[in-house]
Amino acid sequence: MEDVEEEVDDVDDDEEELDEEPVPLDDEPVPLEDAELVVVDVVVLDPDPRESVR
Known part of the structure; x- marks a missing residue:
């Protein structure tokens, strides 16, 4: 059971690392010429x- 608890702790650490790097959002709309x-x-x-309906 201790192995399972250690794995859960590792997952929590990974989530914290992801939260530290916010993704910047673009406030400006993309022109239609540049849109993908x-x-x-x-x-x-x-x-x-x-x-099913026929």
Whole structure:
């Protein structure tokens, strides 16, 4: 059981290190000429295919 507690302590230390380095946010909007295209795939799964709408 002591090994598990040590692993949890290591994870907590890692989280603290991440919190120390904040990510700067851009307050200015990006011009459309400089904007990047982001493609997002969305998959909708039917939980019960027998009840699907035709």
